Amino acid sequence: MVEKLDQIFVLLSHWLVGFLPAGLQQAAGIVIGVVVIVCLYPALFALAVLMERKGLGRMQNRYGPNRVGPYGILQPIADGIKSLTKEDIVPLSADSAVHFLAPIVVVVASFMGFAVLPMGRNMVLVDMDAGLLFYFAMGASTELAVFMAGWSSRNKYSLLGAMRAVAQMISYEVPLLLSSVAVVMITGSLSLTKIVSAQNAYTGIFPHWYIFTPWGFAGFLMYAISTTAETNRSPFDLPEGESEIVAGYHTEYSGFKFALFFLGEYVAMFSISGLGTTLFLGGWSAPFSFLTWIPSWIWFFSKLMLSICVFIWLRGTLPRLRQDQLMNFAWKFVLPLSLINLLVAALWRFLGEGWQRWVFCSAILLIAYVFMGLQEARSDHFGPRSYRYAE
Amino acid sequence: MSFVFYILAAITLAGGLAAVLLKNMVHCALAVSIAFAGLAFLFLGLDAQFAGFAQILVYVGAVAILVVFAILLTRSSDTPKDGGVFSRTWLAGLVVAAAVFAVIGWAVLSSVGGLPHEAAVxxxxxxxxxxxxxxxxxxxxxxxxxxxxxxxxxxxxxxxxxxxxxx
Amino acid sequence: MTPLAGYLLVAALLFAIGLAGALTRRNAILVLIGIELMLNAANLNLIAFWRYGPHPEALTGMMFAIFSIAVAAAEAAVGLGLVISIHRHAQTADLDEMNRMKG
Incomplete structure (x- = not known):
């Protein structure tokens, strides 16, 4: 029974496919998977938007949406109808072809990442040998789409927002990749299913998740910082800083195209949280050995939604950074630390079992963190800036 | 020769051609990134997964962005008003390129018989x-x-x- | 026509397009784009020969292509840096106007 519940979606898919002739079965299985992913994540998107608006409202001492339906839970539907029926305005001087293509490329590239994410035991669309590389290749293509959106609008705020977004995404992609490379080094595989199954083991009741190792903990923190920047979320939301550049690269988008950008942003958040879950938090494996009877997909999606809650919490808590602080933080703090973390992961691999590697690895990371943190705190990169003309 | 190959080859070549012919520089950069992506899919068609994904990561994710930044920094995103986008010696360049293609194409076509037909994946x-x-x-x-x-x-x-x- | 010949012809055509771009365009950045297209055409050839060659398990062509992708990235970075530097010096990225060697 437990086994059946765990594999319920796999069995359901097999049962549906069973009605078709043998030649079509494999293709039909993939089509079913794609359809499920394309329906599931927009539904989660509606849920996350509601959570974000309600949660942020609570954090800011206000109610949040409370008019549509009981407690305002139907607000996403109202939002959807609104954005679908609004007039689609394209600026007269805009480059219409590029302006039209940009939101489509954003959404498609964001959805592609789900193809390799294992969402439960045996629940992965394509079990690719180079899964992680595929994921990052798809993630890298969104940068060009953001630029397309900003440039084609022929609006200085859009262009500024796009340039900010591209510069920020490129800068934070380096630590993002390097912190993931540590996981690849330890697992010895780029396949995400292998990375999960390497973590799906227990000592006593505690799991072998990578976050519970010194390099994994440091790597996870850097991964989380980089993902926040990569998805343009607060405190790294300079590309769409409302008080400075209207709405950044999607200033000139309205109606359905704006909704596509909004969807793309949240889908990217889901997929990158899913990747973080897979790399560091054990993917679909249970947090304690006595909880393994709960279906694997429940664990994956609860970890995913927990990450989304952290994103919302960060947005409600932290103020926006300045552009120079953002760049200095990426290149002078996160990048060197992730390089050191790579070295520590190699040490962890070669020191073998035993308590020594815990002490050595933790000590190196801690010393590096404290030393570099002090250095940065002393330098004036992060302090208040004097303005030559404003004063 | 499969249907997919023809489509991918057409997309790649169209992207390359557009990159060379278009007047607006940013359009050229976007067209060349289509060509890069098409090539990556051709690599996938040749069972070279790793090279294909590396191609997308490096070319679409990095080189195309670099080109775009360079275009904006050198202020060449607007179409030039005088003299067009082609060099004064464009005819000579075209002749050289056509000659190179003729030679390579002749070499390939004349050795078609000796090329291996199918190889195990x-x-x-x-x-x-x-x-x-x-x-x-x-x-x-x-x-x-x-x-x-x-x-x-x-x-x-x-x-x-x-x-x-x-x- | 064999599959290999098809890939080789596509690569040859792409190479010729890149060459034509590099030789006929006025803007230095587009010349670089043409060079990148030529490099990519060469990569396609390498991978096609690896796939249909006698010893695909030796990985030679694939490795060649991977290294050439890495080198091309370095080339693009330095080349575009040079273009930006020249633009700052001469206020143009037009190759026809860069006809003096004296700075």
Whole structure:
């Protein structure tokens, strides 16, 4: 029974496919998977938007949406109808072809990442040998789409927002990749299913998740910082800083195209949280050995939604950074630390079992963190800036 | 020759052609990134997964962005008003390119008989590529690492804005 | 026509397009784009020969292509840095106007 519940979606898919002739079965299985992913994540998107608006409202001492339906839970539907029926305005001087293509490329590239994410035991669309590389290749293509959106609008705020977004995404992609490379080094595989199954083991009741190792903990923190920047979320939301550049690269988008950008942003958040879950938090494996009877997909999606809650919490808590602080933080703090973390992961691999590697690895990371943190705190990169003309 | 190959080849060549012919520089950069992506899918069609994804990661994710930044920094995104986008000696260039294509095409077509027809699909795992990189190809790998470091520093030094009054 | 010949012809055509771009365009950045297209065409040839060659398990062509992708990235970075530097010096990226060797 437990086994059946765990594999319920796999069995359901097999049962549906069973009605078709043998030649079509494999293709039909993939089509079913794609359809499920394309329906599931927009539904989660509606849920996350509601959570974000309600949660942020609570954090800011206000109610949040409370008019549509009981407690305002139907607000996403109202939002959807609104954005679908609004007039689609394209600026007269805009480059219409590029302006039209940009939101489509954003959404498609964001959805592609789900193809390799294992969402439960045996629940992965394509079990690719180079899964992680595929994921990052798809993630890298969104940068060009953001630029397309900003440039084609022929609006200085859009262009500024796009340039900010591209510069920020490129800068934070380096630590993002390097912190993931540590996981690849330890697992010895780029396949995400292998990375999960390497973590799906227990000592006593505690799991072998990578976050519970010194390099994994440091790597996870850097991964989380980089993902926040990569998805343009607060405190790294300079590309769409409302008080400075209207709405950044999607200033000139309205109606359905704006909704596509909004969807793309949240889908990217889901997929990158899913990747973080897979790399560091054990993917679909249970947090304690006595909880393994709960279906694997429940664990994956609860970890995913927990990450989304952290994103919302960060947005409600932290103020926006300045552009120079953002760049200095990426290149002078996160990048060197992730390089050191790579070295520590190699040490962890070669020191073998035993308590020594815990002490050595933790000590190196801690010393590096404290030393570099002090250095940065002393330098004036992060302090208040004097303005030559404003004063 | 499969249907997919023809479509991918057409997309790639159209992207390349558009990159060379279009007037607006940003359109050229976007067209060339279509060509890069098409090539990546051609690599996938040749069962070279790793090379295909690396192609997308490096070319679409990095080189195309670099080109776009360079276009905006040199203010060449607007169509030039005088003299068009082609060089004065464009005819000579076209003739040279056509001649090169004629020679290569003739060489390929005249050796069609000797080319292998079908080969077994090679099963190359990422593990094998990694072991090859760390085994027989470790020296080139290290040289490439050095080259990339030098190129990064060199590019920054070349492009850095020198202050007019050095302090 | 064999599959290999098809890939080789596509690569040859792409190479010719890149060459034509590099030789006929006025803007230095587009010349670089043409060079990148030529490099990519060569990569396609390498991978095609690896796939249909006698010893695909030796990985030679694939490795060649991977290294050439890495080198091309370095080349693009330095080349575009040079273009930006020249633009700052001469206020143009037009190759026809860069006809003096004196700075």
């Amino acid at each position: 090679p099963t190359v795992t990422v593990l094998q590529i990694g072991q090859a990189l760390m085994g027989p190809y470790v020296l080139p790998l290290e040289i490439v690492a050095l080259l990339l470091t030098v190129a990064t520093i060199g590019a920054v030094i070349v492009a850095i804005h020198e202050k007019e009054d050095a302090k």
